[in-house]
Amino acid sequence: MPPFRCPLHSECVATILVTGGAGYIGSHTRYFLEKRGYSVLVVDNLSRGYKEAVPAEQLRVLDTRDGGRMEQLLRDERVDAVIHFAAYISVGESTQAPELYFENNASGSLSLFEAMLRAGVKRLVFSSTAAVYGIPQTVPITENEPYAPINPYGESKVMVEKMLEWLDRYREFRSIRLRYFNACGAEPEAGLGERHDPETHLIPLILRAIQTGEPVTFFGNDYPTPDGTCIRDYIHVSDLAEAHIHAVEHLLRGGQSEVFNVGTGTGHSVKEVMEAVERVTGKKVPHEIGPRREGDPPVLVADSQKLQAALGWRPARADLDRIVSDAWQFAQRAR
Ligand SMILES: NC(=O)c1ccc[n+]([C@@H]2O[C@H](COP(=O)([O-])OP(=O)(O)OC[C@H]3O[C@@H](n4cnc5c(N)ncnc54)[C@H](O)[C@@H]3O)[C@@H](O)[C@H]2O)c1
Numbered sequence: 001m002p003p004f005r006c007p008l009h010s011e012c013v014a015t016i017l018v019t020g021g022a023g024y025i026g027s028h029t030r031y032f033l034e035k036r037g038y039s040v041l042v043v044d045n046l047s048r049g050y051k052e053a054v055p056a057e058q059l060r061v062l063d064t065r066d067g068g069r070m071e072q073l074l075r076d077e078r079v080d081a082v083i084h085f086a087a088y089i090s091v092g093e094s095t096q097a098p099e100l101y102f103e104n105n106a107s108g109s110l111s112l113f114e115a116m117l118r119a120g121v122k123r124l125v126f127s128s129t130a131a132v133y134g135i136p137q138t139v140p141i142t143e144n145e146p147y148a149p150i151n152p153y154g155e156s157k158v159m160v161e162k163m164l165e166w167l168d169r170y171r172e173f174r175s176i177r178l179r180y181f182n183a184c185g186a187e188p189e190a191g192l193g194e195r196h197d198p199e200t201h202l203i204p205l206i207l208r209a210i211q212t213g214e215p216v217t218f219f220g221n222d223y224p225t226p227d228g229t230c231i232r233d234y235i236h237v238s239d240l241a242e243a244h245i246h247a248v249e250h251l252l253r254g255g256q257s258e259v260f261n262v263g264t265g266t267g268h269s270v271k272e273v274m275e276a277v278e279r280v281t282g283k284k285v286p287h288e289i290g291p292r293r294e295g296d297p298p299v300l301v302a303d304s305q306k307l308q309a310a311l312g313w314r315p316a317r318a319d320l321d322r323i324v325s326d327a328w329q330f331a332q333r334a335r
Pocket residue numbers: 019020021022023024025026043044045046047048049050062063064065084085086087088089104108127128129130179180181182183184196
């Protein structure tokens with residue numbers, strides 16, 4: 001695809017503001033937006049992100065809840081669209097302190113939307129999650145599955161999704177809600193990868209076990225799945241980043257609001273992921289089996305046909321060994 005030219009001011013390239021762009025998925029998306037030729041700005045308060053993940057000239061250390069400064073920035077930089085990643089992401093933390101999640105994820109998003117409305121910026125891509133479905137009734141999961149979150153993190157994302165539905169209806173505020181499944185992998189050549197602290201995601205935890213010799217705990221091996229471990233849909237972070245570019249271009253072209261799942265449509269069990277790590281690294285994974293975690297459904301796999309049909313997106317890096325290999329390269333550099 002040729003670089004997208006802004007339809008609003010014909011001589012220049014669109015300016016995209018990425019909130020949470022110093023974090024895992026945001027930093028990859030920023031990188032792909034820049035490669036595609038966009039003018040990119042990142043807003044991050046660095047509470048959970050890394051300033052090295054963003055070129056200094058693009059980074060504004062700012063909190064999305066600071067409505068006045070956000071409005072000013074949106075006006076000064078003539079922002080055309082916002083991709084909104086900034087949020088807290090830990091399910092466990094959200095059960096210990098739900099108020100943090102309602103304040104930062106829900107209320108923080110509302111502050112941002114208010115600033116955008118005041119500045120006249122009405123296009124937004126939102127990081128939603130499979131957690132809005134809770135324990136789904138049907139797998140693969142389509143976007144028609146009802147909202148049924150089972151933790152405050154998922155609920156905070158449902159709240160934002162509902163705000164966006166009403167803003168679309170009454171304020172011509174157009175948004176694409178992307179419900180991601182398990183983001184993973186890395187872009188090691190760009191020095192980008194997954195570094196959550198604390199880390200709760202499976203692949204970096206397995207890689208860390210290999211690096212430290214400390215066993216990783218797998219939660220449950222008696223699920224109703226072929227090998228007894230949970231099955232998830234692992235989506236390469238760079239494929240996810242490209243989904244955001246498709247989404248933002250749809251909005252810049254004047255497209256309507258939509259909601260899409262983003263996954264590969266293929267599930268891998270915890271045991272299969274461990275085996276892929278052993279193939280890629282040539283090392284045995286020290287591990288132990290713990291009890292099941294409350295609220296972990298046996299199988300979560302996305303049906304992403306809607307996104308593929310509507311925007312022409314395809315997961316180009318879905319091979320599990322490729323995902324693990326990219327994550328492993330990054331983990332070795334980051335140590
Ligand atoms: N990682 C996944 O597998 C996954 C799955 C589904 C949805 N998501 C969603 O994707 C988004 C990004 O996830 P991630 O894994 O990159 O998380 P991350 O923690 O790596 O990145 C989030 C970034 O947002 C910043 N931030 C948080 N609150 C802020 C605020 N009020 N103002 C400014 N910056 C703020 C943090 O400093 C961090 O850099 C989140 O909204 C998350 O809910 C992630």
